Every structure is written in structure tokens, then in C-alpha cells.
Amino acid sequence: MTKAAAEPLPDLWDDANVAGLDEPGLLLYRSNLLGSDLRITNFGGGNTSAKLAMTDPLTKKPVTVLWVKGSGGDLGSMRRDGFATLYLDKLESLKGLYRGIAHEDEMVTLFNHCTFDLNPRATSIDTALHGFVPHVHVDHVHADAVIAIAACSNAEQLTREVFGGALGFLPWQRPGFDLGLKLGDMASRHPEYVGVVLGGHGLFTWGETSKAAYQTTLRIIQQAADWLAANEKQPAFGGARVEPAPREKRRAVAAVLMPLIRGKISRDERKVGHFTDAPAVLEFVNSHALETLAPLGTSCPDHFLRTKIRPLVIPYDPDRDNVDAVADSLEALLAAYRDDYSAYYQRCKRPNSPDMRDPNAVIYLVPGIGMLSFAKDGRQDRLRHRWCRRHWRRDGVAAIGRRRLRRARRHRPGSARPADRSDRAEIQPRQRGRHQARRDR
Secondary structure, eight states, X not given: OOOOOOOOOOOOOOHHHHTTOOHHHHHHHHHHXXXXXXTTOOTTXXXXXEEEEEEOTTTOOEEEEEEEEOXXXXXXXXXXXXXXXXXXXXXXXXXXXXXXXXXXXHHHHHGGGGBXXXXXXXXXXXXXXXXXXXXSEEEEEOOHHHHHHHTBTTHHHHHHHHHTTSEEEEOOOOSSHHHHHHHHHHHHHOTTOSEXXXXXXXXXXXXXXXXXXXXXXXXXHHHHHHHHHHHOOSSGGGSBSSOOOOHHHHXXXXXXXXXXXXXXXXXXXXXXXXXXXXXXHHXXXXXXXXXXXXXXXXXSHHHHHHHOSSOEEOOOOTTTTOHHHXXXXXXXXXXXXXXXXXXXXXXXXXXXXXXXXXXXOSEEEETXXXXXXXXXXXXXXXXXXXXXXXXXXXXXXXXXXXXXXXXXXXXXXXXXXXXXXXXXOOOOOOOSSOOOOSOOO
């Protein structure tokens, strides 16, 4: 019996198109190709780099410069000025100043002293991860297929099984200088590796040319996708618990709930809503696993920055059509969610955490009907619902291993991210042109 295979990722590299490009131009070309496919990396996520020979503008001597996607923007639409540039030897010298994981944040400030040619582009939190890998060209992406493996409780075992020893594995850790040291050390000790899976996070790969790095990234993602397709459990999410309501009914129920929810959560901030009943959404909200998986929240830290730590399941029953009862219960449901979110913030905040964001849910799942999402403008709202749909596709592959509930680890003070990242700018959905944001991964 032939095993199922995933839809192939096309190799879009065109030698004719890159003829005459310098090395920074090839890096930009590679970055735009990787960012053009959401199966490879999410909007605003991931970064690329190259360690290139340049001429020092003062001494006129040759130096090695790390070109790495800077803070903000999107791989698919960034331009050449989206890269931060750092003297590689100065970046390496920071290892002697590192005082340990409790002092991660001060290292980001020290990156400024490594800037090459007065480049104003701010560095990202992943700079050290790229700089300390002893290979010229490095890609970091948040590929759906790889995160489906990386977010499992047995992710390290699966990494060995799926990739046959070609990739290393590092357990979840907040990105920063310490993780960069660990990644660089693993790459140095294992010249046979072509990359490393970061648990609960994503993929690093590398190559000695831009084209080789790009093709390695595609090959590894395709290998993961093919393995998942051949091993996924069917039906996804344990099969259907309820049948979807007829299309007209789905829209009628959404038309009742959306303005009620929007009115109740817009008292302090204007909201725009979006409804979708796409097949991938209905597959999840109608499933047996909804009540089990939804409270677990997101499987990857990138998601909860945009979708909150978990959605709110609306107790609508399509068989009873209890929309009036649901409408009457909304105030209590929303209050309980806010209380839970506030408790999470208080439990996990740090001295330098920003103020708590709006504690209302932004994603609402309605069995038989679909998904409602809300944000301060339509672009951010569309982005949120796209993230959720991709997240569920990953969680639908239940046969590969139990998904890990990471919240206790990644939200524990000192182990991961601040409790609430309202200092992180929202990023607009992909479009051609330039995008700015204060921080990205």
C-alpha cells in the first residue's frame, strides 16, 4: 500500500533571475522566496542570515559581517534595508561578557555596539542564534509540518525518527543569547547536521550557499510533511461529534452572536469582527476533541501573541438551536474568561512585564457554526483567524504523539516569555511593500 504524501513545496529558485546579484541580494531573494509560502513560515515569523565578506568603511580592510533579518517586518515582503548588519568578531566577543540566563536582556542592548556601517535596523531576539552557528547561510522558519512535530511531548524522539539523524533537537527555551550558545555548540559538535529542531518553536537549517540553504530548508519541511501525511490519524480530532448546521443557519447564528459579543468586548476598545466557517474550522469545532484541545491553548508560542493563550468555546448546540440561551449566558462566559486571563497574568507577570492587555477572548469557537474573531482593525482580525486555522491543521495529526501542554513551563517566570506581550506591535497581513513592527521572532 502506497503511503500518502503531502502536497509538494515548489522549488522557486531561478538561476536566471539571480544572475548578477551580490551576496546580500541573494540573501534577500532567498528570504522573499521562503516568506512567500505560509506553509514554510508564518507572516512576520522566522528570519534568515548570511555571514559575508565586506570592506570595513573606516579601515578599508576585509571583515566578516553577519547580515540577519532585523526586528520587524516579514520575510515575504522585506527589502534590503530590513537586514541588521553586525561585525561577526564583535558579536563573538560578547560571549566573554555574558553573565548568564538571568541577564539575557542586557545582551540585546550590547548588540548595538556590534553594528556594521551605522546600520539603523534594530536586531531581533534571534540574532545570536544565527551568529553562533558556524555556517555561512542560516534559515529559521516556523513551518507548519515541523512545528507539528516540535510541539509533541515526544518531539526529540520524533525528530530522530523523521529525519534520520540529519537534524539535532533542542528543547523549548526562550530565544536569546543562551539558546544561541547552545545552538552554535550543537552545530559545531555535529558537522553531519543540516539543521536543528527547536522544541515547541520551529526549525533552523543551514548551507554554504544561499541556494543550498534554501533547498535544504524546503527538503526538510517536505520530509516532515510527507511523514505526517503518511502517519496522521483519521479522522482528525477523533471525528465529528456534531454535524455542521446548514450554511444559511451558520450565517444566521453568527449574525446573532457577533454583534452581541462585539458590543460586550468593545467597551474599552473598538473591535472589528470576522466570521469563518471554512472546512478546516468546521472540522475542529464540530469534533470530539474540541472540549479537550481548546482549553489547552496554543501549541506554539508564536500563536498566543496574537490569539491569546486559549479560545473561548461558545456552548451552542446545533441540535437544540439554543442561540437565545447562549445569548443570555454571554456576559457570564466573558466574565469567566476575563477572570481566568487576569489570574494568568498575575500569576506569571515579571517586574518588567507591560501592563495587561484587554483580557477578553479574541477567538470564539461555535460548534456546528464556525469561528468568530475580533481585533482592533480588520487586517489584524484576518491575521488572527489565519493563525488559528493553521494551528488546528497541525494539531489534527494526532497519531504522531501527544501534544505537550507547555503553558506551565513557558509561562513560568524566568523560563520563557513575559506574561503579557502588549509591547509587541501587531503586524499587518502579508502584502507587497514594507512592514514595520517593534519586535519579531
